[in-house]
Amino acid sequence: MSANDYKITVGIECHVQLNTKTKLFSAVDNDAVDKEPNACTSPIDYALPGMLPVLNKAAVEKCVRAGLAMNCKINLTSRFDRKHYYYPDLPKGYQITQMYQPIIGAGVIHLPDGSEVHIEHAHLEEDAGKLTHFGSYSLVDLNRAGTPLLEIVTDLPGMSSAAQARLYCEELHRLMMYAGVTNGDLYQGNMRFDVNVSVSKTEKLGTRTETKNLNSFRSVERVIEYEAKRQIALLEKGEKVIQETRGWNDTTGKTTSQRDKEDAQDYRYMPEPDVPPIVLEQSYVDKVAASMPMMPDEYRSKFGVLNLDDSEREAILNYPILAERLNEACNKDVRLAPRIAHWFSSILLAEENLDKDFALATASELTELSEMVEKKELSSTGAKAILMEMYDKKNTQKSPHQLAKEMNLLQENDEDALGAIIDEVLTAPECAKAAEDVRNGEMKAIGFLVGQVMKKSKGKANPATVNELIKKKLSQ
Amino acid sequence: MIIADKNTKAVDLVRAALDRAKECEDYHCFISMNEARALERAREIDEKIAKGEKVGRLAGVPYALKDNYLSPDGVTTAASRMLDNFPSPITATAVAKVEAEGAIMIGRANLDAYAHGSSTENSYFGPTLNAHDKTRVAGGSSGGSAAAVALDIVPFSLGSDTGGSIRQPASYNGVWGMKPTYGTVSRYGVVAMASSLDTMGCIAKNADDVNLVMSIIAGKDPKDSTTIDDFWTRELEDAQSKKKKIGIISDFLKEGVDPEVSKTVLDYAKKMEKAGYEVEEISMPIMRYGLAIYYIIQPAEVASNLSRYDGIRYGHRAAEITDLDSIYGKTRDEGFMPENKRRIMVGNFVLSSGFYDAYYLKAQKARTLLVNAYNEAFEKYDALLCAVAPAPPFKLGEKTDDPLQMYMEDMLSVLANLAGLPAVAIPASQSKDGLPIGVQLIGPRKSDQILINIAKSVEEKA
Numbered sequence: 001m002s003a004n005d006y007k008i009t010v011g012i013e014c015h016v017q018l019n020t021k022t023k024l025f026s027a028v029d030n031d032a033v034d035k036e037p038n039a040c041t042s043p044i045d046y047a048l049p050g051m052l053p054v055l056n057k058a059a060v061e062k063c064v065r066a067g068l069a070m071n072c073k074i075n076l077t078s079r080f081d082r083k084h085y086y087y088p089d090l091p092k093g094y095q096i097t098q099m100y101q102p103i104i105g106a107g108v109i110h111l112p113d114g115s116e117v118h119i120e121h122a123h124l125e126e127d128a129g130k131l132t133h134f135g136s137y138s139l140v141d142l143n144r145a146g147t148p149l150l151e152i153v154t155d156l157p158g159m160s161s162a163a164q165a166r167l168y169c170e171e172l173h174r175l176m177m178y179a180g181v182t183n184g185d186l187y188q189g190n191m192r193f194d195v196n197v198s199v200s201k202t203e204k205l206g207t208r209t210e211t212k213n214l215n216s217f218r219s220v221e222r223v224i225e226y227e228a229k230r231q232i233a234l235l236e237k238g239e240k241v242i243q244e245t246r247g248w249n250d251t252t253g254k255t256t257s258q259r260d261k262e263d264a265q266d267y268r269y270m271p272e273p274d275v276p277p278i279v280l281e282q283s284y285v286d287k288v289a290a291s292m293p294m295m296p297d298e299y300r301s302k303f304g305v306l307n308l309d310d311s312e313r314e315a316i317l318n319y320p321i322l323a324e325r326l327n328e329a330c331n332k333d334v335r336l337a338p339r340i341a342h343w344f345s346s347i348l349l350a351e352e353n354l355d356k357d358f359a360l361a362t363a364s365e366l367t368e369l370s371e372m373v374e375k376k377e378l379s380s381t382g383a384k385a386i387l388m389e390m391y392d393k394k395n396t397q398k399s400p401h402q403l404a405k406e407m408n409l410l411q412e413n414d415e416d417a418l419g420a421i422i423d424e425v426l427t428a429p430e431c432a433k434a435a436e437d438v439r440n441g442e443m444k445a446i447g448f449l450v451g452q453v454m455k456k457s458k459g460k461a462n463p464a465t466v467n468e469l470i471k472k473k474l475s476q
Numbered sequence: 477m478i479i480a481d482k483n484t485k486a487v488d489l490v491r492a493a494l495d496r497a498k499e500c501e502d503y504h505c506f507i508s509m510n511e512a513r514a515l516e517r518a519r520e521i522d523e524k525i526a527k528g529e530k531v532g533r534l535a536g537v538p539y540a541l542k543d544n545y546l547s548p549d550g551v552t553t554a555a556s557r558m559l560d561n562f563p564s565p566i567t568a569t570a571v572a573k574v575e576a577e578g579a580i581m582i583g584r585a586n587l588d589a590y591a592h593g594s595s596t597e598n599s600y601f602g603p604t605l606n607a608h609d610k611t612r613v614a615g616g617s618s619g620g621s622a623a624a625v626a627l628d629i630v631p632f633s634l635g636s637d638t639g640g641s642i643r644q645p646a647s648y649n650g651v652w653g654m655k656p657t658y659g660t661v662s663r664y665g666v667v668a669m670a671s672s673l674d675t676m677g678c679i680a681k682n683a684d685d686v687n688l689v690m691s692i693i694a695g696k697d698p699k700d701s702t703t704i705d706d707f708w709t710r711e712l713e714d715a716q717s718k719k720k721k722i723g724i725i726s727d728f729l730k731e732g733v734d735p736e737v738s739k740t741v742l743d744y745a746k747k748m749e750k751a752g753y754e755v756e757e758i759s760m761p762i763m764r765y766g767l768a769i770y771y772i773i774q775p776a777e778v779a780s781n782l783s784r785y786d787g788i789r790y791g792h793r794a795a796e797i798t799d800l801d802s803i804y805g806k807t808r809d810e811g812f813m814p815e816n817k818r819r820i821m822v823g824n825f826v827l828s829s830g831f832y833d834a835y836y837l838k839a840q841k842a843r844t845l846l847v848n849a850y851n852e853a854f855e856k857y858d859a860l861l862c863a864v865a866p867a868p869p870f871k872l873g874e875k876t877d878d879p880l881q882m883y884m885e886d887m888l889s890v891l892a893n894l895a896g897l898p899a900v901a902i903p904a905s906q907s908k909d910g911l912p913i914g915v916q917l918i919g920p921r922k923s924d925q926i927l928i929n930i931a932k933s934v935e936e937k938a
Contacts, residue, residue, distance in 0.1 A: 043566055047784040049559065049667040050546050050568060052700050082780055084827075086804055208823055268827035270836070273671035274527020275700055437633065 006235075008228045009205055010159040011196040012168065012220070014160060016150045016176050017127065018062045019183045019190075023146035023255060024126045025053030025096065025275075032143035033188060040143040047091035052274050059148040060278055062181040063103045066150050069171075069179035069295060070119055072107025076280045078124075080272035085265055088140050089129035095152075097125035099269045103278060106155065109175070111167045112299055120155035124148060150181070158196075162224035169193060169217045170318075174296045178320045182264050186215050195219050197227040199235065206231065207241040211248050211255050221246050221449045226255055299323045306338045312345040321358045322348070328363030331369075336370035343387055353391070361390040369400040376414075376462045382409035411462040415469060418453070418461055422469055425452045438474050446470055477631035477685050479535050479578075482525060486518035486536025486580065493538035493582050496629045502606045503614075505541045505624040506583035508550050514538065514582045521578055532577030533692065535895045540575065540624040540633035543584035544591055544667040547571045553601040554667045556589040557793045558785050558811030560721040567664025568692040569700070570634055570676050577692050578707050585633055586620030589784065589813040591641055591669045593617050594865075594885035597876055605872070607649045608911055612869040615645030618679065625679050632680040632689050638669045639770055640864070640889020642677045643901035647864035647914025650903045653679045654928070655687045657921045658703040658896030661690075662697030670777035671702075673770075673893040683932035686900070687712045687925065703914075707922045710933065715925030722748055722917075723758035723857040728888055734867035740905040740913045747938035748861070753930070755861070762849045763891055765842055770890035771883055772826050772839035778816075779823025785811060819877060847895045850920075859919040859927055863888050864901045868911040891918065898924035902931045 016037060023030050044051045048148045067074050080100040102123035109117045129145035131138050139294035152172065159165045173191060177184045184190050192215050198208035209231070211223045231241045246255040294302075296317045303313055303326065316322050321342050329337045348358065369386060372378040378386070386403045386426075389395050395403060412418055426435050431452060437445035453466045480486035494511055519851060521536050541547065544554045546564040567575075575581070587835050588598035596619025599602040606612040607626035610858035614623040618635030622645035625633050635642040637655035646653025654677040661676035669852045678689040695706035709715065725743055731737045776912035787793035787807030794806030812820070853860060865885055875881045892899035899918040907913055917927045 046563070048546075048566060048790070049552070049554070049562075049784070050544075050566065050663070050665040052664055053701060054701055060597070084780060084783060086783070086786060088786075088788050091784060091789060093786060094780060167639075266829050268779075268824060268829075269832070270776055270827055273777060274702065319745050 002169075005197045005201050006228070007201070008224070008230050009157070009198050009200070009208075010162075010165045010224055011154050011208070012159070013154075013157075013194040013196075014152045014169070014172055015180050015192045015194075016066065016152065017190045018059055018148040018150060018181050020056055020058045020062060020148055022056055022058075024056050024059050024124070024148035026146055027054075027147070030147055035143055037139070037141035038143060041145070045091065045142050047093075053096060055275055055278070056148065058189075059124065060280075061101070061288060062148070062179075063122070063386055064148055064280070064285060065179040065292065066152075066176060066181045067104035067107070067122060068289050068292055069175040070104070070107045070109055070122070070152070072119055072122065073105030074280065074285050075100065075101065075103055075105050076102040076282065077277055078283070079277040080275045082270045082272050083267045084270075085267060087128070088138065089131050089142075089145065091129070091142060091145060095126060095128065096272055096275065098123035101277075104150075109168065109171060111164070111171050111224065112296075112300065113164070113167060115164060115167075117168045118155040118157070119157060120153045120334075122150050122152040124150055134409075144399055145232065162221045162228070165195070165224050166217050166221040169220050171296065173217075174317060177297055178293055181386045189215055193214070195220055195223050197224055197231070198241070199231045202470060206235075207243050209241065209244055209246050209255070211246045214248060217232055219248060219250055222253060222467070223255060226253065228449050232253070293320065293324070294327065296306060296323070299327060302327055303341070306330070306332060306341055308338070312341065315345045315349055316341060319349075319358055325358075325361070325363050325366060332367045333361060333371070336367050336374060339370045339373060343384070347384055347387060348391070353388075356391040357393070358391070360393065360396060361387075365400055372400060372404065377411055377413065378404060378409060379411060379462070382411070385409065407459070410460060411461050412457050412460045413465055415465070418457070418466060418469055421456050421461070422454055422466065422473060425449060425456060426470075426473065428452075435474060438470070447465045477537055477680070477688075478781045479533070479537060479594060480525060480531070481535070482773060484536070486521040486525075486578075486773050487515060489536045490514050490518040490538050490580050490582060491566050493630050496627070497583060497624070500627045500629055502610065503607065503623050503627060504602055505540065505585060505604055505620040505627065505629065507553055507555060507586050507599075507601050507620070509583040510549050510581050511666055513549050514580050517580045521580075525810070533580075533688065534574055535578035537579045538582045539579050540585040540621055540628045540630045541571065541581045542582055542587055542618050542633065542635045543621070544587060544636060545571050545634060546667070547581065549581060550584060552667070553584070553600070554590050555587045556811060556813065556816070557879070559598045559667075560600065560792065563790055566665050569662035569697045570845055571665065572694075573693050574634070574689065582630065582634040585618070585635075587623055587641075588617040588619070590667065590778075590816055591617040591636055591638060592778070592813070592815045592819055592881055594640070594644055595870075595875065596620065596645070597872065598813050603872060606911075609869065609909070611871055612911070613647030613648070613872055615865070615869065617641040617645070619645045621679050622646050622651060624655065625649070625651045625681060632678055632685055634693070635677060635679050636669070636892065637667055637675050637677055638673045639774060639886045639893050642679060643864045643889050643899060643914070643916055644885065646901045647916075648869040648912065649902070650912030650914070651679055651681055652683065652686050652903065653677065653901040654690055655892060655899045656690060656694065656924050657898045658893075659702050659703070660708070660898075660924065661693045662695075662700040662703050664697055664699040668781040670774040671781065672777060673774060675893070683928050683935070684712065686901050687928055690924065708925065710926055717753075717858040717926050717930055719856070719858045720753050721857045722753050722755045723853055723860045724755060725763060725860055725862040726759045727756035727761060727763055728862050728866075729757075732866055732884070732887065733863060736907050737863045737865070737867060737913055741861060742914045743913055744904045744934070745861060747934050748930075751934045751937035757803050758857070758860070759854065760849050762842075762846050766846065766891045766894060767883065767887045769839045769842045769846065769894055770886065771822070771841065772835050773821035773894075775819040776827050776836055778819045779827065782812070782816065782820055787811070815879070843894050846891070850895050850897065853900060854920040858915040859923070859930060861915060861917055864914045864916045865889065868907040868909070868913055888916070892916075898927055900924075900927045900931055902935075906909065
């Protein structure tokens with residue numbers, strides 16, 4: 001058997017929880033993190049008789065932003081439908097969704113590796129609640145019921161490998177973060193992926209399986225790897241792939257068939273009579289478009305001149321605020337920007353710093369700091385120490401220069417001032433031997449002398465300058 | 477209607493209504509009474525009047541509330557076992573509006589469970605009797621609301637009209653019933669039946685009372701996105717017909733319509749002519765399909781809207797449940813009346829994949845044709861005249877075993893709902909058995925007050 005003969009086709013449906021203040025159809029807090037079960041609910045959410053949904057306009061704007069971020073067509077008229085099924089986490093007995101006329105039409109997403117993924121459409125709908133099972137009974141929590149979701153559906157030709165699918169998910173996450181439409185916390189289920197996989201030796205698509213509710217990029221990748229292997233093995237044995245929903249077990253690293261009733265379910269879609277169609281003016285869409293920030297792709301081409309590693313650049317791009325700062329820094333002085341990029345990727349994005357507020361240091365401050373290193377006013381160690389202080393709230397009013405002063409990190413570059421210290425050191429009895437060695441060409445000994453000068457200057461001397469000055473003096 | 481003032485105490489108005497309700501208990505207009513709270517409110521209003529404070533336009537006026545409106549006063553049952561003990565934290569917008577003007581709810585009026593029916597016989601709590609003949613039905617689904625006004629218990633009541641539920645019982649009991657333009661009155665806080673057809677309106681004894689109540693409950697409500705900007709003016713006289721031309725829908729003068737009813741329509745047309753209107757017959761063949769369209773769209777929306785009654789969060793839950801399926805199955809089996817179940821089944825059938833295009837989608841298309849036919853007619857006429865129901869009130873139990881016969885009751889009334897048009901039912905004559913027969917005027921969107929005004933002028937001039 002040869003797995004290489006098979007073409008893998010992957011389609012992904014991603015549910016993005018929109019970070020609106022209130023829910024999609026009720027004026028209730030949409031942020032249920034750390035809240036008591038059912039604390040974020042209103043009579044609309046628990047479907048009291050006579051309650052009517054009232055569309056949250058902020059959710060519509062988030063959809064438009066997401067659509068623009070994905071280079072998708074924005075449908076000026078879209079409408080809602082009811083999707084019926086019974087489950088205790090679905091209070092109305094139907095989900096309000098957009099089956100026939102979604103708000104977002106087709107588009108294309110460009111991945112960092114140069115490939116493209118086509119978007120079929122994206123539609124706005126409400127999330128369901130959550131059930132927790134306790135042996136003989138289950139409890140319902142409706143905090144999440146009514147949270148606005150944007151479901152983004154890819155189109156053919158789809159993705160052709162697990163790695164590409166992962167890139168797509170990561171890029172989609174970036175786009176949604178840049179557009180500011182979601183909190184993007186995968187652990188909290190802010191983005192959930194349903195992955196369709198099929199394999200085929202011919203142009204005709206094979207039978208697909210769908211693995212639902214994945215909430216990490218890694219699991220998306222692993223599911224595709226596993227499913228492709230499993231399906232190829234089946235076909236090689238002369239067996240058939242069954243079209244079904246499968247479940248992913250992160251511990252065993254396997255998918256298993258879920259005898260899912262949903263496959264046979266008839267959702268009895270019906271136009272939603274309680275919510276009028278969403279009708280947008282082109283001028284409104286234009287206004288939203290004008291308010292969009294730069295997208296990862298634009299940053300990528302802009303940062304080309306910085307000669308960053310791909311991994312370094314992508315790590316920075318994962319944080320819109322850092323990309324924005326770096327871009328501003330490029331605009332100020334592109335020669336000083338690579339150092340800033342390096343600080344971001346190697347220091348700021350270290351695990352222990354991820355809880356810092358990355359917005360605190362401005363591009364001007366970062367540029368100033370980089371310039372100080374450039375002018376040798378700071379050692380690179382000193383610069384890193386100041387950088388960390390810049391991300392401390394109490395220092396927002398202070399310039400890097402002020403901080404360097406306070407922290408006594410300014411390097412002494414003044415040759416006259418340094419000259420006096422050096423003369424003092426060179427004439428000191430304990431240094432006579434080393435000075436003699438250097439005069440005789442044993443350059444190893446210079447380190448000791450530089451160290452003595454550094455000590456006397458309390459670390460403020462620039463070691464490189466000191467080195468040069470000592471050499472000059474001893475060769476006279 | 478009589479409004480409380482310095483000389484007329486609200487307490488007296490309310491007590492008289494409560495006494496009269498007691499005298500008429502046999503008719504079973506009410507599911508529950510709101511006596512203590514009503515008297516308390518009446519006293520509050522009297523105090524305000526005594527202090528010279530401002531009271532509303534319905535100060536101290538007792539009214540009956542169809543028991544599908546939510547109000548924290550008492551429980552809302554929708555005449556079903558499903559909600560037989562449902563205390564609501566919510567006040568329906570229409571209720572809040574009439575009460576802000578000083579109206580006092582004395583009781584919850586009977587209806588067919590979830591407003592499914594045309595006789596109030598589908599009530600879990602038993603039928604309401606016709607105000608003119610105790611052996612006959614009060615009509616439905618707002619049977620309690622109509623009989624309570626006809627029996628002079630209250631001067632007005634609030635009802636809901638999805639396919640005739642205000643107009644047909646009004647007609648059966650010889651009173652006025654107003655089904656406004658779709659979106660005129662907020663549906664917020666009213667147990668939904670079929671959302672694209674549901675309209676909230678009132679039943680009263682004359683044109684001015686109808687206009688007064690409607691002018692109060694009409695208006696845009698941020699809680700109901702389908703409500704439209706308020707167009708209701710205070711003075712009825714501001715709404716005048718322009719063309720002075722009325723069309724009689726000729727398709728409903730013979731086949732399927734009782735001769736006494738047809739005669740009532742033609743007699744009313746003559747009165748209109750006397751009052752200065754030009755009246756002529758117009759054939760609108762598409763109207764024959766109204767009932768068929770209605771009994772696809774309405775059950776579909778009913779099935780959807782009743783999905784929330786699942787025994788999980790509120791309302792009835794069956795005892796001896798073993799698993800999730802039995803919570804749903806037994807609860808809904810016990811909580812719903814046979815007619816509710818019939819509509820759930822029909823609704824789910826027409827929405828199911830494979831049948832959707834043949835039924836629901838086709839019905840929606842036919843609905844558009846019906847709307848077009850109306851638009852064409854209204855280029856020529858101010859209003860269309862036809863009967864409200866095809867026959868005078870029928871005997872209790874006469875149609876309970878034949879759902880199709882019962883559906884035929886709605887043949888003429890559903891036509892306005894399908895197009896979202898206003899329609900007013902007006903008492904017009906009596907049958908040889910002394911039973912009331914009504915007619916209805918249907919007009920273009922937002923012509924509600926013109927219709928009332930036309931009917932008023934006919935009454936005055938003829």
